[in-house]
Amino acid sequence: MGAVSGMADDGRAELGTASSGAEAKDGGFDAALGAAWLTAAADAVAREAERLSMLDAAIGDGDHGTNLKRGFAAVAAKLAEGVPATPGAVLVLTGRQLISTVGGASGPLYGSLLRATGKALGETESADVAALAAAFTAGVEAVAKLGGASVGDKTMIDALSPAVEALRAAAEDGVPTAQALDLAARAAEEGAQETVPLRARKGRASYLGERSEGHEDPGAASTALLLRVLADAAA
Amino acid sequence: MKLVGVVLVSHSEQLAEGLAELVRELGGDQVPVIAAGGMDDGSLGTSYGRIEQAVRQADRGAGVLLLGDLGSALLTVKTLLDEGVEGPDLPKAVLADAPFVEGAVAAVVTASAGGDLEAVRAAAEEARLFRKL
Numbered sequence: 001m002g003a004v005s006g007m008a009d010d011g012r013a014e015l016g017t018a019s020s021g022a023e024a025k026d027g028g029f030d031a032a033l034g035a036a037w038l039t040a041a042a043d044a045v046a047r048e049a050e051r052l053s054m055l056d057a058a059i060g061d062g063d064h065g066t067n068l069k070r071g072f073a074a075v076a077a078k079l080a081e082g083v084p085a086t087p088g089a090v091l092v093l094t095g096r097q098l099i100s101t102v103g104g105a106s107g108p109l110y111g112s113l114l115r116a117t118g119k120a121l122g123e124t125e126s127a128d129v130a131a132l133a134a135a136f137t138a139g140v141e142a143v144a145k146l147g148g149a150s151v152g153d154k155t156m157i158d159a160l161s162p163a164v165e166a167l168r169a170a171a172e173d174g175v176p177t178a179q180a181l182d183l184a185a186r187a188a189e190e191g192a193q194e195t196v197p198l199r200a201r202k203g204r205a206s207y208l209g210e211r212s213e214g215h216e217d218p219g220a221a222s223t224a225l226l227l228r229v230l231a232d233a234a235a
Numbered sequence: 236m237k238l239v240g241v242v243l244v245s246h247s248e249q250l251a252e253g254l255a256e257l258v259r260e261l262g263g264d265q266v267p268v269i270a271a272g273g274m275d276d277g278s279l280g281t282s283y284g285r286i287e288q289a290v291r292q293a294d295r296g297a298g299v300l301l302l303g304d305l306g307s308a309l310l311t312v313k314t315l316l317d318e319g320v321e322g323p324d325l326p327k328a329v330l331a332d333a334p335f336v337e338g339a340v341a342a343v344v345t346a347s348a349g350g351d352l353e354a355v356r357a358a359a360e361e362a363r364l365f366r367k368l
Contacts, residue, residue, distance in 0.1 A: 067280070099314055103280030105307030108314040146313055203306055 026176045028126040029234075034090035035083040037233040042076035044229045045069050045222070052225075055218040059205035063104055064218040071102035071110070086125055088135075091118030105203060106219060109143055109156060116142035129180045130171035133164065140164050147202060154198040154205065154212065156219035162187035163227055178234040185224070185231040192220035239346040239355045240267040240293025242328075243339055244286055244303040244312055248273030251304075254336060258343040266346045268339075269293040281311040287325070290315075294326035298352035300359060301330045302338050329356050337362035 027033070045052075049065030056064035075097045084090050095115030098107050117139030121127055127135065140160045149155040166187035170180035193216065200212035203219075241258070245251035251272025259268050271289035274280040286301075293299045301316075303309040312330045329352060331338055338359035345358035 063280070099311070100283040103274045103278075103282065103307075105310050107283070108307065108310040112314060112317075146310060146317075 088121030
């Protein structure tokens with residue numbers, strides 16, 4: 001991780017957002033931040049794997065933590081070999097790794113999220129909050145299309161959707177990157193908590209009907225975790 | 236005549252292999268039926284790599300119909316088919332919205348009779364309507 005944070009300092013030279021009086025070092029979302037985020041995510045997911053699997057065991061098949069841990073370990077190993085030049089390429093690479101290594105539904109879902117977000121970022125070297133919000137919107141749309149879930153179905157969409165909204169609002173308000181990502185993480189955390197009383201309408205948990213109520217959705221929980229790690233990496 | 240191939244995607248290697256064994260009988264060994272079950276280490280889960288390889292193996296030039304057992308098997312197949320560009324020249328392949336066992340039986344019977352990919356898919360999907368009793 002030392003090497004990655006070292007790169008982050010080199011990579012974030014120029015200003016990404018418009019309204020950055022106080023935040024002179026706001027370099028936006030660049031390849032170094034992306035790599036720092038996803039490498040730290042591997043540690044965070046490994047640390048939280050048991051909690052995520054316990055949430056999944058309550059309403060699913062109990063492998064969410066182990067699956068994500070395997071996937072993000074593969075991502076971190078890939079990024080350790082070399083970080084692509086653009087943040088979009090970092091996300092596309094990560095998405096592909098997750099799709100081919102996770103083995104559960106979260107592989108295609110997170111894989112599609114990151115791949116679609118990465119593709120939407122295009123060739124930009126550093127995305128400001130507005131560009132990131134737009135790309136992230138495309139990513140969340142890809143997840144919704146693949147899984148067929150909407151807000152309120154007790155899935156990762158319940159954390160992703162408010163996070164995207166928060167990011168869009170932050171872009172309109174001219175909030176700098178680090179603060180915008182913190183707002184997005186908070187929105188995801190609240191969204192994940194709000195899945196507790198819901199009845200699952202998608203995925204394995206939907207077979208449980210009303211017995212799925214009273215449990216936090218594991219996919220929403222891991223989404224909140226990953227966005228918190230991103231906010232921390234940008235802080 | 237080139238026959239449509241069938242790929243059976245399951246979380247369980249044994250479930251996919253067992254179903255393949257069952258339906259190969261019906262295809263008279265002419266229809267390529269490939270099982271893509273479990274993870275690369277044989278544990279429960281779905282492997283993108285195994286599915287991709289199975290699609291290539293099952294194709295004889297007439298395309299491939301995929302059937303899956305549960306949620307993430309279907310999501311993994313959809314991700315593979317959506318990608319398109321990921322594996323160079325992935326054979327023409329479609330995913331059926333069909334029950335795993337009955338759909339596989341209907342698909343293989345139709346494929347063995349020389350049905351094209353659309354006919355094989357339709358047969359698998361119609362299997363949803365079969366009553367057992």
